[in-house]
Amino acid sequence: MKLKEKHISPLQETPIRLQEYAVGIFSTNPTKSGIKKAIKKGLVLVNGKVASTALYIVGGEIIELYQEEIKATDKQFIFPLEVIYEDDFLAVISKPSGIVVSGNSFATINNALEQNLKISSLKDAVIPRAVHRLDYPTSGLLLISKTNETTHYLSKLFEEKNISKTYHAITIGQMNDSGLIDIPVDEKESKSEFKVLQRIPSEKYKFLNLVELNPKTGRRHQLRKHLYGIGNPILGDKEYYIENLISYGNGLYLHATSLNFVHPSTKEEMKFTKELPKKFRRLFPNFSL
Structure with missing residues (x-):
């Protein structure tokens, strides 16, 4: 077995069963059902011994979560990724379009990370x-955690909106030069700022716009x-589109261009930028970040 995470329990006012206590203490297995399954598989050790669901936590226990060893016969997802930055705490990679970040499918970014990154020491x-998601058809910068403490730190930064993300998209139709979109998404408050950087005439779409986007909230499919919602869907979007104005050729023109945050250990301001894909530059050859 391979150690995934370690936790030391604080003193408990009242003893609590392990399967209840362990919910949420491990970032890689946060759910009650997941913890219960891991305990039954013998993947949770308390003070060096395999734990049972009946064990009570009183405080001071060393709780370890292990991963089953991958058998040589097990199929592994081989997928090379461009690593922009890496240290013992975190990494930044470039996600290609056309692949999901996580989920039940075999071909995910998460399943490809171990072969592309070094395990933290x-x-x-x-x-x-x-530690965040990009849609299946979206490309660009993706932030990766390599330690338990870093996961909690970065998750808090996202929750408190202290990580700045910038996207670029190509949209269709006539649109204002800049603005704030505050249309609710899934009945929740949502805000996105946009700024048109360049526009070109188009016979099919009237105009194509190269747009800089700064989401102020993080709802699913928010930018799209x-x-x-304002009548300027992203070129190549097959879910949110205007009838007869779908582009099937080169996928979604939405790219996560920059990430800006404070490093969990050095407290240094970290800023990463990823140039626009070739399909963007073919339409707007005179633009550079």
Whole structure:
């Protein structure tokens, strides 16, 4: 077995069963059902001994979560990724379009991370995992955590909106030069700022716009829904589109261009930028970041 995460329990006012206590203490297995399954498989050790669901936690226990060893016969997802930055705490990779970040499918970014990144040498090292999501058809920068503490730190930064993300998209139709879109997404408050950087005439779409986007909230499909909501859907979007104005050729023109955050250990300001894909530059050859 391979150690994934370690946790030391604080003193408990009242003893609590392990399967209840362990919910949420491991970032790689946060759910009650997942913890119960791991305990039954013998993947949870308390003070060096395989734990049972009946065990009570009183405080001071060393709780370890292990991963089953991958058998030589097990199929592995081989998928090379461009690594923009890597240290013992985190990594930034370039996600290609046309692949999901995580989920039940075999071909995911998370399943490809171990072969592309080094395992952290720190005591709370975990299997590298993405701490946010990019849609299947979206390309660009993706932030990866390599330790348990880093996962909690970066998740808090996202929750408190202290990670700045910038996207670029190509939209269709006539649109304002800049603005704030505050259309609710899934009945929740949602805000996205946009700025048109360049536009070109188009026989099919009237205009194509190269747009810089700064989401102020993080709802699912927020940018795609927002741009569709103001009548300027993203070129190549097959879910949020205007009838007879779908582009099937080169996928979705939405790219996560930059990430800006404070490093969990050095407290250094980290800023990463990824140039626009070739399909963007073919339409707007005179633009550079």
